[in-house]
Amino acid sequence: MHSLRIFAALMLLSLTFAAPARAITLLRDPDIEHALRTLAAPVLRAAGLSPERVNILILDAPSLNAFVVDADNIFLHSGLIQRMETPAMLQSVIAHEAAHIANGHLMRRPIHLRDARNAAALGMILAGIAGAATGSAELGAGAAVGLQGAAIRSFFAHTRAEENAADESGMRFLHRAGIDLSGAVQVMDLFTGQESLALTRQDAYARTHPLSRDRMRRIRALAEAQGAQAAPDPQADYWFARAKGKLSAFQRDPKWTLTRAGESGFEDVKLMRQAVAFHRQADLGRALPAIDAAIARRPDDAYLHELRGQILMESRQIKAAVAAYARAANLAPRNALILGSYGRALLADGQVREAAKFLESARARDGRDFRVLRDLAQAEAQLGNQGMASVLTAERYAMAGRLKDARIHAERASGMLPQGSPGWRRAQDVLHAAQTAEKRSKR
Structure with a gap:
């Protein structure tokens, strides 16, 4: 797939299951994440959760699935977003997963992550996500980071009691937020008949979220109890169209996108989708006028x-890219993904010290950005800070689940940096996680 800037942030572990092993990627894009956060905000507030704390992240997987692994992150498959037809449908999925957080279901699922911290902890969590993303309970290399098959099954498989509780809470959150509950019914209809299929043919959602006719009837009853449908929310319609439109523009064939670019009814979304499609066709002569026309309609839109x-x-077009990213960063100075892109452009332009400043700011705000760690390591090396370059490389390998490689670079950093310094402590975090994983793999 042509890089989204939605870029492949984290290459995860090879998996052992019926289908051929493949890497799983976490898709990152500031525009899509902003749109999803906007859609999620009223639901999360209704659940008593902070929209600023709970991240909505996307895995590059064509299946229909969504799940949580901790109190701070809700993961959606790209295939699920593409299949949603209305914002209420997508918001109902988010509400259900938020209910698992709000109801404390995760607290009853011990998984061996307590000994890992920071970047290494994220790598271990994402190794588990790889199993859930593919529906596989068995992780080949995943065992090397301390996640055994039984732990994966225990962690990701919800009980029917939990599902019923999450359904009721999720529907209550939707009603409290003024969102049409019929969206939840439409989502459940997508999974009708899943339990009658062979395990290998079921969508991942059906394997991790037990379904039943009783459960579906209960959701319909809860929706009917709401009475009149909630009034449409133009803002939700817009951001849903923008998130789905940009995601599909990068994942579907450009010709497909160009024939459907205007289906949302929002002119700037149409122009944005056309810009992406032309860009993927390497047609800069048409891509730039399209994105410039979109910007003319929303001149202060950082995304x-x-x-x-x-x-x-x-x-x-490096220098022109620097100017565009500078404008975006000025409009959204706290967005880590935008800051990371600006730093990357500055690095490509040879402005290494300035690049390092923005890349470090991006890393401090969001440690999940694989490319920022890579680019910042390059910048630190060019500035002669080999110890910090090694720390960043160790963290990048740890997030990819490559803890043996991470340990090598963490040990190198520990020998270069002053003991007790922030960089030295980060290297110790990676070493601790690598050593813990090694001990578990020998059990």
């Missing part, structure tokens, strides 16, 4: 300026 920067960067 459109960010996309303009991506188009220019990937077309090797």
